[in-house]
Amino acid sequence: MKNVWLSMEHQSILWCNQLAVQVAHTLLSMIDPVDRQPFSSSQKRIFMLANMLQSAAPQSLSWMDRVTGSQSSKFLGSDTRVANELQRNNSISCPASVQWTSDGLEKDLHIQSNLVTVLAMDGRRRWLDIQKLGLNGRGHFVFVTNLAPCSGVRIHLWPEKHRSSIQNEVPASKKIVEVTSKMVEIPAGPAPKQVEPGSQTEQPPPSAFLLLSPEEMSGFRFMTVSVASRPTISGRPPPAASMAVGQFFNPAEGTRALSVGRIARSSYDPEEIFLKEDHPLALTLSFSVSLGLLPVLFSLRTAGCGIKNIGDQMEADKNNLCKLRCFPPVALAWDSVSGLHIIPNIYSETVVVDSSPAIWDTHHEAERTTVLVLADPHCSYKVSLRASLGAATSRFFLLYSSEILGFMVAVILFGLMRQSSAWERDSSVPSILSAIETNLKLPSPLMFLCFTPILLFLAFLFFTTKQNPRFGTFLFVTIICYIVANGFTILLILSSKLIVYVAALLHVFIKRRWQSWEDSTQSPFIRQFLALSFSFQTLKIVQMIKNNPSIVVAFATIPLVCFVHPALGLGVLLLSHSFHAHSALCSFLAASFRNIAHNKDQHKSKMVNNPILLSKSKQDVMEQILPMDDSPTAAKSFTDSQLEVFDCRHGIMILHLLAMLMFAPSLIAWIQRIGMGQNFPWFVDSTLCVGVILHGLFGSQPTATCISFKFPGRRGHEVGLSFLYLLGGYYSFVSSMALAPYRALYAIAIIGFICCMSRILEIRGKVRGDISSRKRHWHRH
Numbered sequence: 208m209k210n211v212w213l214s215m216e217h218q219s220i221l222w223c224n225q226l227a228v229q230v231a232h233t234l235l236s237m238i239d240p241v242d243r244q245p246f247s248s249s250q251k252r253i254f255m256l257a258n259m260l261q262s263a264a265p266q267s268l269s270w271m272d273r274v275t276g277s278q279s280s281k282f283l284g285s286d287t288r289v290a291n292e293l294q295r296n297n298s299i300s301c302p303a304s305v306q307w308t309s310d311g312l313e314k315d316l317h318i319q320s321n322l323v324t325v326l327a328m329d330g331r332r333r334w335l336d337i338q339k340l341g342l343n344g345r346g347h348f349v350f351v352t353n354l355a356p357c358s359g360v361r362i363h364l365w366p367e368k369h370r371s372s373i374q375n376e377v378p379a380s381k382k383i384v385e386v387t388s389k390m391v392e393i394p395a396g397p398a399p400k401q402v403e404p405g406s407q408t409e410q411p412p413p414s415a416f417l418l419l420s421p422e423e424m425s426g427f428r429f430m431t432v433s434v435a436s437r438p439t440i441s442g443r444p445p446p447a448a449s450m451a452v453g454q455f456f457n458p459a460e461g462t463r464a465l466s467v468g469r470i471a472r473s474s475y476d477p478e479e480i481f482l483k484e485d486h487p488l489a490l491t492l493s494f495s496v497s498l499g500l501l502p503v504l505f506s507l508r509t510a511g512c513g514i515k516n517i518g519d520q521m522e523a524d525k526n527n528l529c530k531l532r533c534f535p536p537v538a539l540a541w542d543s544v545s546g547l548h549i550i551p552n553i554y555s556e557t558v559v560v561d562s563s564p565a566i567w568d569t570h571h572e573a574e575r576t577t578v579l580v581l582a583d584p585h586c587s588y589k590v591s592l593r594a595s596l597g598a599a600t601s602r603f604f605l606l607y608s609s610e611i612l613g614f615m616v617a618v619i620l621f622g623l624m625r626q627s628s629a630w631e632r633d634s635s636v637p638s639i640l641s642a643i644e645t646n647l648k649l650p651s652p653l654m655f656l657c658f659t660p661i662l663l664f665l666a667f668l669f670f671t672t673k674q675n676p677r678f679g680t681f682l683f684v685t686i687i688c689y690i691v692a693n694g695f696t697i698l699l700i701l702s703s704k705l706i707v708y709v710a711a712l713l714h715v716f717i718k719r720r721w722q723s724w725e726d727s728t729q730s731p732f733i734r735q736f737l738a739l740s741f742s743f744q745t746l747k748i749v750q751m752i753k754n755n756p757s758i759v760v761a762f763a764t765i766p767l768v769c770f771v772h773p774a775l776g777l778g779v780l781l782l783s784h785s786f787h788a789h790s791a792l793c794s795f796l797a798a799s800f801r802n803i804a805h806n807k808d809q810h811k812s813k814m815v816n817n818p819i820l821l822s823k824s825k826q827d828v829m830e831q832i833l834p835m836d837d838s839p840t841a842a843k844s845f846t847d848s849q850l851e852v853f854d855c856r857h858g859i860m861i862l863h864l865l866a867m868l869m870f871a872p873s874l875i876a877w878i879q880r881i882g883m884g885q886n887f888p889w890f891v892d893s894t895l896c897v898g899v900i901l902h903g904l905f906g907s908q909p910t911a912t913c914i915s916f917k918f919p920g921r922r923g924h925e926v927g928l929s930f931l932y933l934l935g936g937y938y939s940f941v942s943s944m945a946l947a948p949y950r951a952l953y954a955i956a957i958i959g960f961i962c963c964m965s966r967i968l969e970i971r972g973k974v975r976g977d978i979s980s981r982k983r984h985w986h987r988h
Contacts, residue, residue, distance in 0.1 A: 208260055212394045212549055233259040321345055322485070322584055323432060325352070325451035328359065330436035335453075337364075337424055344457040346421035348430070349489045351413040351534070351581050352451035356390045359435050360451060362417065364427040384427070390417045393537065393549050410534040411448045412551050416581060418489070450534050454488040454584060461487030465592070467496045470503065473594045480590040482582065484513060490580040490590075498540065498576040499562030500606065500684075502598040505578075506555045506591040507536055513585065533583035541577045553580070557598050565684035566946060574680055607688050612865065613943025614692030615699075616951040619862045620936035621646050621656050626855060627929035636851040639858035640700050647693060657689055660940040667941075685944060700861055707785070707857070711792040715800065718793075756783070757904045768896035772877050773888055774870035776896055777863060780903045784860035787907070788853050795849040802846070859907045862955065866899050869949055898956025905962040931958050 211225045220226055237255050239246050246252050316333045321340045323333055341348075354360040364384045395414035424430070432453060469478060482490065494503070512529035538558065540548040545561035560576055582588055604611070625642035629635065637645070646652045661682065760783045768776030870892075906928065935954035942950035 210392075229260065321455040323451075323453040324585070325354075325360075325432070325434055325449065328354070328434055328437040328449045331434055333432045333434075335430045335432070335455075337427055337430055337455075340455045341421070341424075344459065345455040346424075347458055347489075348417075348419040348424065348453065348455050349581070350390075350417040350419075350432070350451065350453035351415070351488070351537070353395065353411040353414045353534075354434065354449060354451055356387050356392070356415055359449075361385065361387045361433045362390070363431045363433070364424060365429040365431065366427055367429070386417070386419065386423070389419070389423075390415045393539075393551070395551055409448070409530040410532065410583070411450050412535045413450070413537055413581065416537075452488065452534065452583060452585075456487040456489060458487070458489070458491060461490045462493065463491070464493045465495065470494065470496055470501060470592075470594050473503075473592055474596055477591045477593040480592070481510070482588040482590060484511065484587045485584050486582070486587070488581060488584050490582060492578040492580065492592075494576045494578065495574075496576075497542065497560065497562045497574050498558055498578075499542065499545070499560045500565070500599070500602065502557050502559035502595050502602055504555070504593045504595045504598075505538065505553060505558045506593070507553060507580070507582065508589045508591070509533070510587040510589045512587070529586050533586035536580055536582040536588070539579040539581070541579070543575075557595050559598060559602060565680045603687075607684065609946055609948050610685075610688050610943045611692045611695065612868065613939055613948025613951055614689050615696045616862065616865050616948065616955075617936045617939040617943065618643060618646075618689075618693055618696045619858060619865065620932050620939060620951075620954070623858050623862065624929045624932035624936060626858060627927060627932060631927045631929060635847070636854055638854040639861065640697065640704075642858075643693060643697060643700075656936070657686070657940075660937050661685055661944070663937075664941050664944050688943075696861070699864075700857070703861065703864075704857065707788055707792055711789055711796055714789070714793050715796045718797075719800075756787075761900065761904060764900050765897060768888065768900065769893045770887060772870070772874055773892050773896040774867055774874040777867040777870065777899065780863055780900055781860060781867060784856055784863065784903065784907065788856040788860060791849045791852040791856060795846050795853060798846040798849065856907055859903060863899060863903055866952060866955060869952065895952045895956045898959040899952065900959065901963040902955055902959030905966045906959060928958075928962070931961060 208226070208229065210229050211223070215223055215226070233256060236259050237245050237252055246255070314331060316331055318333050318335050318340075323335060325333075337348075350362065352360055362385070364386060366382050392415045393413065395412045432451070434449075434451065437449075463480060465478065472478075480490075509526055509529045511525070512532045535552040536554070538550040538553040538556070540550065540558055540560050542548070542560040542562045548558075548560050550556055550558065558578060562576070565574070580590075619639070622639045622642035625645060626636050626639065629637060646656055665678065665681070760780065764776040764779045766776075767773075767779060935951075935958055938954045939948070939951035942948060
C-alpha cells in the first residue's frame with residue numbers, strides 16, 4: 208500500500224500509524240471539493256480508493272514480464288468517460304505552489320552518454336536525446352533519486368528543443384509532457400551520517416524511482432531532468448547529500464531467469480552473477496518458484512568502483528570509498544498475490560514474499576516471483592544467490608501447518624482402518640505404529656491411500672473451478688506435506704508410547720514392592736488402614752463407577768464441551784484414554800514379568816535336576832497383580848489380548864489428541880477472555896465434540912468392529928468399522944488439501960454417532976434375543 212510498505216495481520220491494523228494516516232487521507236480525498244459531499248458515483252469512489260491506496264509501482268513495472276499493471280482499470284471499464292476525466296484531473300503532478308520557471312534554472316547541461324548523474328542540488332536542467340541515447344535496444348529509461356518529486360526534481364518529455372527558453376514558456380506548454388507524476392516513492396533506508404561538517408558523506412539511499420518504456424516515450428525527442436537549487440532555510444542545514452542517477456538501458460541485458468533446479472542447487476552451490484561497471488541500472492531476476500515457498504538469501508557485495516588498487520590499505524578501504532560514489536542498492540520483489548515488497552539497502556538479505564503457492568484456489572502466476580534490483584552503474588558488484596533452507600523450512604511449516612495437521616488426522620484414521628480390518632478378519636491386531644508403517648509401503652497401500660484422493664481432488668477442481676494450481680507443484684507439495692505428516696505422527700506416537708511405558712513400568716514396580724512389603728509387615732495400624740481401604744473399594748457406588756467408566760466420562764465431558772469449552776471436554780476424554788491404556792499396559796507388563804520369572808524357575812530346575820517350587824506368598828503376589836491367568840485352552844494369551852487393548856486405545860488417544868489440538872488456539876483466546884464476559888461454545892463445535900466423545904466411548908474398543916453394513920445390491924458382503932475409517936481418512940485428506948483440516952472433525956463425529964447408534968441397536972437386539980453377538984472373545988479362561 209502506498210506510504211505504508213508493510214505487511215500486517217488483523218491486529219496490527221488497529222495501531223499502525225502509517226496505515227491510519229493513509230486511510231484518513233483516503234477518506235478525505237473521497238469528498239467532492241465542489242459541494243463538499245462524498246462522490247455520488249461509485250466509479251469515482253473506487254478510482255479514488257485505488258489511486259490513494261494502491262502503489263504506483265505495479266504500473267511502473269508493467270514492462271516487466273509477468274507483472275500486471277494497475278488493477279483499478281477493471282473497476283472503471285463500465286464508465287470510461289468518468290475514468291478519463293478522473294485520470295486527467297489526477298495527471299497534474301505538481302501543485303501550483305512548486306511550479307518552476309525556466310528562468311530559475313541555470314546553465315543547461317547536454318548529456319552525451321546513456322548515463323546521467325546528479326550529485327548536488329545545482330539548479331540545472333539536463334537534456335537527454337531519446338533517439339540518440341536509446342539506440343541498440345536501449346529504449347527503456349530508469350531514474351532513481353533521493354530528491355523529492357516536484358520540489359526537488361522534475362522530468363519532462365519534449366517533442367523538440369527550442370533555442371530560447373522564453374519561447375518554451377507558452378507554445379511548448381501544450382506539447383511537453385511532465386512525467387514526474389509517474390515517479391514512485393519508496394521507503395528509503397537510513398540516511399548516511401556525516402562525520403564532520405563539510406566532509407564528504409556516503410551516497411544516500413534512493414527514495415523514489417521512475418521507469419519509462421519506449422511506448423511511453425514514443426513521439427518525443429528529448430527528456431529533461433530539472434534539479435532544484437539547494438534550499439537555504441534559516442536555522443535548518445541543507446541536506447547532507449543529494450543523489451540522482453538515470454540510464455537508458457536494454458532490459459534483456461540485465462535479465463536473469465532462474466529455474467527451480469538452479470535455485471535448489473544454490474543451497475550448497477551459490478548462484479553467482481558478476482555485474483561489471485556501466486551495467487544496467489535495473490537488474491531483473493525471474494524466479495520460476497515463488498519466494499514465499501523457497502526464500503533466497505540475496506548477497507550483493509561491491510567489487511569495484513573505478514578505483515585502482517594501490518596496496519593493502521587501499522584494498523581495505525575500497526568498500527568505504529565505493530560507498531562515497533555509489534548509492535545503496537534497492538530490491539523490489541513482486542508477487543502477483545501479495546504485491547510489492549521493497550527492501551532498501553540490500554547488501555545481505557533473505558528475500559521472501561507473502562505468497563501461498565500450490566494452494567487449490569491459486570493461479571499459476573502465484574508460483575513465480577520477480578525481483579528488480581536497482582544498483583548504481585558506477586560500481587561493479589558480485590551478486591550471490593543461495594536458497595535458505597532454514598527460512599524455507601520455517602516458511603513451509605507456516606504456510607502448510609494446517610494441511611499437515613489434517614494429514615496427520617488422515618494418517619491416524621488410515622492406521623485405525625488397518626487395526627479394525629485385522630480384528631474383523633480375526634487376526635492379530637497390529638500396533639498403530641505398525642499400521643502406519645504398512646500404509647507407507649509401495650506400491651499398493653501408498654498409491655491407494657495417498658494418490659487416489661489427490662486424483663479425485665484434482666478431478667473435482669477441474670470440473671468446478673477455473674483457476675487451478677500447476678499439477679506438478681501441487682502434487683509435489685501435497686506429497687511432501689503427507690510425508691511430513693507421517694513423520695510427525697510417528698514421532699508423536701513414539702513419544703507418547705515412551706511416556707506410557709515408563710509410567711506403567713514404575714507402576715508395576717511400585718505395586719510389586721508395596722505388596723511384598725504389605726505381606727511382610729505386622730503393624731496393626733497398617734493392617735487397619737488396609738482393611739479400611741478395602742472396605743471403601745467394596746462400596747456399591749465405587750463398584751458402580753468401576754464397572755461403568757463410560758458413564759462417568761460422558762457425564763464429565765459432555766457438559767464441558769456444551770457449556771464451557773470443547774477443548775476442556777476433549778482433555779478429560781484424553782485422560783480417560785490414558786488411564787485405560789495405562790491399565791492395559793500394566794496388566795501386560797505384569798503378566799510378562801510373571802512369565803519371565805516362571806521360565807527362569809523352570810530353567811533352574813532343569814539345571815539342578817530338582818524342581819524348584821515357588822513360595823505360596825510369591826504366587827499370591829503375582830495373582831494379586833494380574834486379574835486372571837492364562838489357560839492352556841485359551842485362544843489367545845492374556846498378554847497378547849492386553850497388548851491389543853493397549854494398541855487400540857493408543858491409536859484412539861492419538862486421534863483425539865489431534866482433535867483437541869485443533870481447538871488449542873480457541874482455548875488460548877478463551878483463557879485470555881476470562882473475566883471479560885464469556886459465551887457458550889458454538890452449537891456446531893459442541894455437536895462435533897459430542898460426536899468425538901461418543902467415538903471415544905463406543906469406538907475405542909476393538910469389539911466395536913462388530914458394526915457391519917451391507918452394500919445395496921451386493922448380497923452377503925458386509926463392511927465394518929474399517930470402511931468408515933477409510934471414508935473418514937479420505938475426507939480428511941481432501942479437506943486438508945483444501946486447507947480446511949477442521950472438517951476432519953466431521954468425519955470423526957459421524958463415526959462416533961454411528962458407533963453409538965450401533966451399540967444401542969445391538970443392546971436392544973440382545974434384549975429381544977433376535978441378534979447373536981458377533982464379538983471375538985479376548986481371552987477364554
